[in-house]
Amino acid sequence: MTWRTRRPPPEGERPAGEHEVHGIAFRDPETPEEPPPAAPAGRRVGPAKLTVLPSFLLLLLLGTWLWFRGAHLDAIAHNAIADGNVWLRLRQHIVLTVLSTVLVLVIAIPLGVLLTRRRLRPATPVVVAVANIGQATPAIGLLALLVIWMGIGMRAALVGIVVYAVLPVLSNTMAGLRAIDPTLAEAARGIGMSPLGVLFKVELPLAVPLILAGVRTALVLNVGTATLAYFGGGGGLGDLIASGITNQRMPVLVLGSVLTVALALLVDWLASLAELLLRPRGLEAGD
DSSP: OEEEEOOOOOTTOOOTTEEEETTEEEEOTTSOOOOOOOOOOOOSSOHHHHHHHHHHHHHHHHHHHHHHHHSOOOHHHHHHHTTTHHHHHHHHHHHHHHHHHHHHHHHHHHHHHHHTSGGGGGGHHHHHHHHHHHHHSOHHHHHHHHHHHHOSSHHHHHHHHHHHHHHHHHHHHHHHHHTSOHHHHHHHHHTTOOHHHHIIIIIHHHHHHHHHHHHHHHHHHHHHHGGGGGGGTOOSTHHHHHHHHHTTOHHHHHHHHHHHHHHHHHHHHHHHHHHHHHSOGGGOTTO
8 A cells, every 4th residue: 555645635526546544645556547548549541531532533534534525526636546545545654654663662762771871871962963963854855865875665765754753762761761760770779680670670660651752752753754755655645645736636635634634643642542551550640
């Protein structure tokens, strides 16, 4: 039994299991203290997040399709969309976006990790400067140089998209790893973790939010840059947009533009869901 002295509380407000003798308050050890109420578990993904944007995209595509069906299409416009050309260009655009994003992740995340290690830190300014040059160069000019060097085709377009999108993932990976409190890594090493164990079990999980934000930015950049692949023979929805502009056929131009915008919004929405679902639960303060 424990005892303590304190100012007596008003009548009727004494906690359960506590009594007072000669001004000394006693609490029975058998009476457990009432635990604080548990905070309600927040939803990681709310209903609005799952329904608002997909509903908007469905309405946008449905409205565009109805408008396109009612539009007057001459022989030139028909040739631009004939033989499944719309689906072909859409598939090419998706393939360019997916492949370029995978290559960006394979290049930028390991490189960002290496540049935060002590031995390779002196090389950081040079690597970041090269990545900055890639993004500072106009995309169409970069693609033209790559076509001259590598020839016409999807390969030149893919390399151009990757070079253009490496910087966001690289810089966010480095920023996420640098923002980690060094004492956490020291504590992990102190309990016997290897350097790789500290990296994969402590540092990378804590850097996940910033890394995912960079990946989301790169995805949207890749969707937009892939429209320029047409000028290098790489295909994609840029074919419809260029055909509509060159031939002055508004329905073809609108169709290519709306599909590009819808794809960019869909990719951004999927990336935002991945940000919420892949973020470590311990970092969800306030959710």
